[in-house]
Amino acid sequence: MTEPRIVLVTGASKGIGRACARAFLNAGDKVVLAARSAEELAGLAAHAPDRALAYPCDVSQPEQVDGLFEAIAKSFGRLDVVFNNAGISLPATEIADIAWEDWRRVVAVNLDGAFLIARGAFAMMRAQSPKGGRIINNGSISAQVPRVGSVPYTVTKTAITGLTRTLSLDGRKHDIACGQIDIGNAASDMARAMTEGVPQADGSIRAEPVMDVTHVANAVVSMAQLPLEANVQFMTIMATKMPFIGRG
Numbered sequence: 483m484t485e486p487r488i489v490l491v492t493g494a495s496k497g498i499g500r501a502c503a504r505a506f507l508n509a510g511d512k513v514v515l516a517a518r519s520a521e522e523l524a525g526l527a528a529h530a531p532d533r534a535l536a537y538p539c540d541v542s543q544p545e546q547v548d549g550l551f552e553a554i555a556k557s558f559g560r561l562d563v564v565f566n567n568a569g570i571s572l573p574a575t576e577i578a579d580i581a582w583e584d585w586r587r588v589v590a591v592n593l594d595g596a597f598l599i600a601r602g603a604f605a606m607m608r609a610q611s612p613k614g615g616r617i618i619n620n621g622s623i624s625a626q627v628p629r630v631g632s633v634p635y636t637v638t639k640t641a642i643t644g645l646t647r648t649l650s651l652d653g654r655k656h657d658i659a660c661g662q663i664d665i666g667n668a669a670s671d672m673a674r675a676m677t678e679g680v681p682q683a684d685g686s687i688r689a690e691p692v693m694d695v696t697h698v699a700n701a702v703v704s705m706a707q708l709p710l711e712a713n714v715q716f717m718t719i720m721a722t723k724m725p726f727i728g729r730g
Contacts (some may be wrong), residue, residue, distance in 0.1 A: 622643045626718075
């Protein structure tokens with residue numbers, strides 16, 4: 483019988499992260515649930531108390547991320563998969579009207595946090611025996627075709643693509659694979675506005691189709707289940723009829 487994998491999911495308290503954490507648990511994995519909301523994490527962990535570790539953590543804080551990896555090492559001794567998912571956005575706002583504090587808040591979570599989680603995971607996967615593992619970064623289709631008024635979110639998600647490509651190179655000699663999933667209009671808290679109406683490139687406000695978040699979770703688990711000799715480098719999963727192909 484194959485040993486269950488040790489999986490870390492950040493931003494696990496809601497939306498895409500929560501759906502992915504549930505999917506990994508349903509697949510029989512042991513899952514470390516990281517997010518800022520201790521109460522929501524505890525509720526999720528209660529569904530599989532023997533295989534879930536809830537660890538409240540702000541990924542933008544280096545000392546908290548260090549504590550997270552120390553807890554993983556103490557509880558499980560290794561780490562096989564990371565879904566580097568935690569992220570936030572702002573309402574559509576032109577760059578001239580974005581406060582420095584709001585810019586820094588998005589960069590701190592989306593970019594600093596992704597770096598800190600990837601750094602900790604890489605170090606642990608490189609040092610463990612047998613070494614290796616897989617890091618899956620949550621990018622965004624906004625990095626390919628941005629939305630109106632999305633400077634902080636789009637810039638950080640574009641940087642994630644650079645992180646993914648570099649980790650893929652640096653990880654080769656350590657059997658660390660890195661891939662990225664770019665998601666469009668999954669039905670989560672962040673995407674609720676899509677169903678109510680969001681700014682379009684032509685200046686109009688229109689509602690957009692969304693897809694069930696479980697489709698994203700199934701895709702992430704599928705990426706994670708590959709042997710380390712194979713890798714989904716980039717995957718785009720999106721609501722079929724959303725304005726992405728020809729967004730402008």
